[in-house]
Amino acid sequence: MRTLFKIVALGTIVGLLNRCEEPVDLELDIPDPQIVLLSNFFPDELVKVQLSRTQSILSSEDYMPIEGATVRLLVGDESVEQLQEVEASDGNPPFYTTTVFKPRVGVRYTLHASAPGYDPISAVSSIPEPVPISLFRQTSLQVIDLADGETEVKLGFELDYEDPDAAITYYHLRLIQEVEELHVIPTIGDTVVVGQRLEPIIFPASSTNGIWIPALSRSGGGILLIDKPFSPLLNLNLTNSFKDLERPGRLFAELRVVSEDYYNFQSSLSKKRLTSGLPSNGQGGEIQNNVTNGQGVFAGYNSVLDTLDVAF
């Protein structure tokens, strides 16, 4: 009797404390696929656009580009150019580009795209005025030799820019580290610089005090800002490791002034990447986009560049 009681009791407890799972067919009504548009454009450069489509949450397909679409760029009612399709090559997906037209600051552009089987989409954006960097200086430096010739460099610096007071301004601040490649002269033992490369600084996938990290590596890392969420200067400390026969060169700061749409898309995508699947997040948030009848972003930006010669 006692054994029976124990078995029943334990079965009950384990049954209660272990969640039970079973696959279900929910027969959900999946919406028709939509066009996904990705395009960031810059003054005096050709406008490039990538089109793909949404899919069911249960789908196992990878990126699905849309080919054969009609893509037009308009200013007001006037079509300024129909974009040409560039076929996929070397593993790169197809894209659409203007062949002549280059956008200018302050003009509102409309992008319209249609493809068979999808609702046509449109999006509007413009390129904002640039904002100059007023200060970019080094505050500290620490070099630590690690094993196997590796070096860890901790660099502190300050940065400021002339944020206009009149309106909300959105920024994407990119930091690019120049890495010098060294060669040892065998007989002398000294080194010479034989090459340079640029590496964007990728911040940790998180945010601090409302400063968001863009999710897309094409954006080249960096941080997203609204006006000046710091006072009076932006103080940053970077820690970077360099392999043997490498040393840090200059540090470049690119301050992009971006449209609100650019900021919203990047930050919401970043948030989603950070938190989807976490227990406290539930469904997750919206990807904020500016594409009517579709997904994605069409956003202009402007930028200025400054350089810091790090004193080693």
Next chain:
Amino acid sequence: MSKLKLIVGFVLPLVGFFPGLRAQSVLETEYRYSRQATSLEEALESLREQGAPLAYRSDRVEGFELPDHDGQRSSLNQLLDRLLTNTGLVWLYSEAGRRIDIFPDPVLRDLEVTFSGQIQDAVSGELLIGANIYLPELRIGTVANNYGKFSLGVTGGAYDVIVSYTGYASYQAKLLFSEDKKAIIKLNADATLPEILVPFYRDTLLPLGVEPEGDAISIEATERLSGPGGEADPMRTLSLLPGITTGADGLGGIFIRGSDQGQNLVQLDGVPLFNYGHAAGLFSIFNLQAIRRIDLYKEALPAKFGGRLSGVLDVHTRDGNLKFNEYQIGTSLGSSRFTAEGPLIQDTSSFLITGRYLWARPFIQSLSTQYKRNNGRAGQTDYQLYDINFKLNHQLGKTDRIFFSFFRGLDDYANDGRRFQNTTVINEAGAVFQYESLQAGRQEVEWNNTLAALRYNHDFPGRLFANLTLSYSQLNVGAEFVRIDSLQELVGGDKLGTFDLEQLGSQLRRIGLDLDAEYHFGINHRFDFGVELSRYTFLTNILLLRETDGPVIDDIEGEPSEELPWEATPYASLELKYGNWQFRGGLRAQLWTNAGQSSLDMLPRLLVRKRLNPRLDIQASLDFTSQPVHRLSSASIGLPTDMWVPSTSRYRPARARQWSTRARWLWSKYWRLELGAYARRMTDILIYAPDIDADQSWSNNVSTGSGNTSGLEFLLTRRLGVGRWSGWLSYTWANSERTFGEEVNLGRPFPFRFDREHALGLAVFCQISPRVDFNLAWRFASGAAYSFNLESFNLPPEIEEEFTPPETPTTIAGQRNQFRLPADHRLDVNFRFRIPSKMGEPRHQFTLGVYNVYNRRNPVYYDLRTDYVSKDGRLAAEREFVQVFIAPLLPVFSYELSFSGKKPRNLGL
């Protein structure tokens, strides 16, 4: 009576000689009433049969017991003087009618006296909170307060007094009210009268003011309804009442009228609790053996309750037996429990200690390992819980009493699981790739409540009760969730995947000093007033981390944030009763101060009730409420890790106003019908914004918004104690929605997560024999609202983040809570057996039954599970929805053994 006696003795003889002679002859005639007469009525009837010219109304003379008498003959006037002593009746010889009229003393009618006292259990001395005191002739009454005390204004005279309490034999006696009267009334428990609810008295509704303000949740009903594994829980009973919903199998706690769990005030002995669930709400921390009374308030909130937007659950523990020691031990399939209580000083002080413990921890560990292995997973589940209640009660003289109560409860849950999957892919060129995927998760959650209260209770002369309470309440929550989703090509391939870490920690402490007083005046009016002072400490810490294989240049470390707000809330409430009208108006002034920023909310409460006839009354009420502490709930399943945060300069206290109306109709002697309607508007409520910032500050992660709830409620009750069958049927139609800022559902309204349009609750109790009863509960509720992401898109490979697995799509959030889970329903049945025992011998009670008889699988939530397969020569992810449910068909078993210490002889029964 004395004045009239003077008239009779001295004035009447002066009226006239002959009439005086006649009167004298009548009054001097000797009589002897029957020796068998035991009541005044019988004695008078006996005299009348002998020819005494007595005239009286039988309802005026009934109910008086006759003092011991020797049956000696006496003159009629002497007999009447003796018989009518302490009855409030006088006699008068009427010359015209040549008779003696007996009637209530008219002098008494001009008196207004106070009837006050205390209602106790006759055996244990326990105070009976909420006992009804009723004077049917005057149609007035009142309710014993939280200390079993009452006070009532009574017009002078002799009246029947009826005192009743659930599960106790009623006390009924004729009492004379010629001056202020204090009484200690002792009721005897009567197992044959286990009323489930206290809806009505005899064949009429209880008079206005005699019913408790809230809806009493019967301990007896709760015990009989039982729960999963045999764990009886008041939340199970609550969920069968109209206006109350829960998550699947009670998960997530209770939701009163479309409000979130954290928007309800749950008090234990008058001290707010911030979490009342064990096992994520599967059952509550309330150990039934420690509970004396539970009252639910959905509307017409007394002014003394505040700090939350919605309903109130007011739970009172027992004080302990003042007469002799009693012990109970018991077990269910979930836990074991014990109770010990008894006097420290007989009739003066007592103690009560109860405890509950989950005894099967080592077995859970080993069996869960086996269970997971059988399901293709590795891992283990671990669980520990306990709770303990302790109470001391000491009487200081006749007017003072001191209580000390302590509660501590703890849950410690850990669960980890790992699932490896190997997939081989052969491409079109014949190359073979082997992949290993790992999907793993670990959840560790610990939460504990500590509560202590020191209460001093004093009766002032007159009709004033006061209560001073120093209390401490603390909730600690710590949680860590880890989730790993990785894929690796086994021969030199890259490992792709994510490692998620979420840590939540919060501590909430409240130190309170509360003064509550109630002053009774007039016949049946009442003035309540008091002040609550609270000092809070909030410590919160959130750490979210998603690690990948990408470069990381800094670590994120959570820094706990501390906030120390104050709250001061004076309140006052005036209740007046005139005939068939009852009015109550109250006001709370809630002052909240946090970091130098203050907010003041004036919160009126109004109640108007009208008794249309003895079987029907209607009421309307308006409640303004405010909530300065917010519970941030998980969006998915309502974990106990939900955090409490204070109002700040950025987020003001949430506010609500609710209109309610209710009609109660006593359909027949046994059936009662209750209909209600309500509408509530909430503003400045907080919710976690989606995609929480890994920033440590909670305040950057919330959105403010508003909510609307409305509904219709129906409750049909058949009282127990008459006939074999009893129970109730409830139905609720409800609607509850929320609207937040742009960051939540793009600012569009969406249904509340536990919005259930239709809800039915059926409870049936059948007394098969005095020793066996059968109990049945059936619940049905429309499916809760749920969010699904139905679409996703992939980013082009060239701009895909290098450390994000390419198979992870970017989901597109659909409308929040736009889907409905399947309807939630379940049938539970059990039999309860009581083994008879002789007086003083141990008593045994068993419950056997089945939980979820037809094995309904009510989903708690849906998960998206990914499997990797070889498809067209490449590795592909296959995804499917998985329904997660918690309680299939389960046995119900509980056993309880009760025994007593030596009982003193002078129990005063």
